[in-house]
Amino acid sequence: MIDFSFTDEQEMFRKASREFAETRVAPFIPEMEKTGKVPPGLVQALADAEMLAITIPEEYGGLGLGYVARMIALEEISRISVATGMMLQVFALGIDPFVRFGSKEQKEFYLPKLARGERLATVAVTEPTGGSDPTGLRTTYFKNGTDYILTGRKCFITNAHIADTVTILAKDENDPKAFSAFIAEKGAEGFSATHEEHKVGMRGCNTGELSLEKCKVPATALLGQEGKGLRVSMSAIGDVGRGGMVGCAIGLQTACLEASVKFANERILYGKPISALQTIQNKLADMKIDLEAGRLLAYRAAALHDKGERSSNEFAVAKYFTTEAAQRAAKMAVDIHGGYGCMEEYAVSRFIRDAFVLGPSAGTSDIMKVIVARWVIG
Ligand SMILES: Cc1cc2nc3c(=O)[nH]c(=O)nc-3n(C[C@H](O)[C@H](O)[C@H](O)COP(=O)(O)OP(=O)(O)OC[C@H]3O[C@@H](n4cnc5c(N)ncnc54)[C@H](O)[C@@H]3O)c2cc1C
Structure with missing residues (x-):
């Protein structure tokens, strides 16, 4: 039997996540849009609400709620702020290598601090040589x-x-086919965050460069086995990173649809709301169909992940579909708003900028198709 309903606990978690997003995240949006900087109070709010602890096992101070719960949180937070969803999703991406590949000592040292937000994590694979080809x-x-x-x-x-x-x-350095994953700590000799990007969207979510100048890390900083680092980082990106982008995308799709329905019901033309126009209805229906399909893909992949089954192919399908659908939804939402869609007072002008940033993060749509084709061909 297939049960498509959420449990009572999951419904309660969704309600709590929605309330958190509407009351604790929303007030930071104007500052994030204006400065492009991460508000420290927002990170603290995420930590206080235990949003960083969702995927960390209980024995290491986490909530142990898993990836369906994480999808719920990301969907609800991204419905209000995709930038915040993105920041949060990458904290979990940074946590995953410790959960899956960390030694007992590494888990005991890092995970409780990561769960409380005393430490914040990320994964750094991409280089100027091209993110689609990590071996380069x-x-x-x-x-x-x-x-x-x-x-x-x-x-x-x-x-x-x-x-x-x-x-x-x-x-x-001596074997270009051997990749390893290391933990680099802020403040380590030779390690620094350098250039900060100014993105068109997801403003207030930090993106930038890291420089390693003969950065010295101890042997205990090796994550997983030496020479097996591609698996450590790419499995985190494949499941947790892509899954996170899916959560951001379905949250944004929901926001686009809700804003469009509201505007279409309020905007009067020819003596009646534009929601009565067939062309507007078609756009709303397209957005709803994409959202329903995207949510099914999203939660199926997350449920597989929670069962401990391989889910990277399903996440690639979901990442392709939902991020492309979010871009379509944002374009339709702007169109429905007419001239108002180009004005900053209307959230849809932010949604369309955010939607573009969903594309390349955690692998482009072209790369998702490469993965899906490999899955099909075998
Ligand atoms: C907002 C944001 C946040 C990010 N966060 C992180 C992070 O936290 N950690 C991290 O490591 N990286 C991060 N990235 C990097 C991201 O993973 C890369 O941007 C992405 O993998 C694409 O790499 P690239 O930008 O170098 O493009 P390229 O790899 O240079 O690709 C250029 C073009 O070629 C196409 N292409 C490449 N290979 C193929 C192929 N085989 N078949 C068909 N087309 C192909 C691509 O689709 C694209 O259109 C982030 C990116 C963004 C935009």
Whole structure:
């Protein structure tokens, strides 16, 4: 039997997440849009609401609620602020390598602090050499006594300037086929956050570059086995990173639809609301159909993930569909608003800028199709 309903606990969690987003996240949006900076009070609010603890097992101080719950939280938060959804989704992306590949000592040291928001995490794979081809990266490491020395540059990293704990993917200086994942800590010798990007959308979610200048990390900073780092970082991006983008996308689709319905019912033309016009109704129906299909893909992939089954192909399908659908929804929402859609007072002008940023993050739509084609062909 397939049961498409949420449990009572999940419904309660959705209600709490919605209330949190509407009361604690929404007030920060004007500041985020104006400054493009992460408000410290927002990160604290996420930590206080235990939003960073959702995917961390209870034995390490987390809530152990899993990935359906995370999807619910991201959907509700992104309905109000995609920038906040993105920031939160990448905190969980940064947490995943510790949960899946951390040693007992690494888990005990990092996870309780990450759950409380005392430390913030991210994953740094992308380099100027091209994010679609992680094996082409140029950041190298070599062993020096008991330490590792890392040199290179990472770009487009979410939370680069606010994260304390970064999983870095690097290749062995002496064996370009061997990749390893390391924990780099804020303040480590030779490690710094440099250029900060100014994105067209998701303003107030930090994106930037990280520089590793002969950065020295101890042997205990190795995550997983030496030479097996691609698995550590790419499995985090494949399931948690892409799943997170899906949560952001369905939240944004919902926001676009709600704003459009409200406007279409209030805007009077020819003596009646424009929601009575067939063309407007078609757009609303298209948005609803995309949202319904996207939510099914999203929650199916998250449920598979919670069952411990392989879900990266399902997340690739969901990531492609929902981020493309969010872009379509934002365009239709702006169109429905007529000239008002171009005015900053209307949230849909933010939605369309945010929608564009959903595309490349955690892999472009082209790459999602590459993954799906590989799944089909076998
Ligand atoms: C807002 C934002 C946040 C991000 N956060 C992070 C982060 O936290 N950590 C991190 O490591 N990275 C992060 N990224 C980087 C992101 O993963 C990359 O932007 C993405 O993988 C694409 O890489 P690229 O930008 O270098 O484009 P490229 O890889 O250079 O791609 C250029 C074009 O070529 C196409 N292309 C490439 N390969 C193929 C192929 N095989 N078949 C068909 N077309 C192809 C692409 O689809 C694209 O259209 C973030 C990016 C953004 C925009």
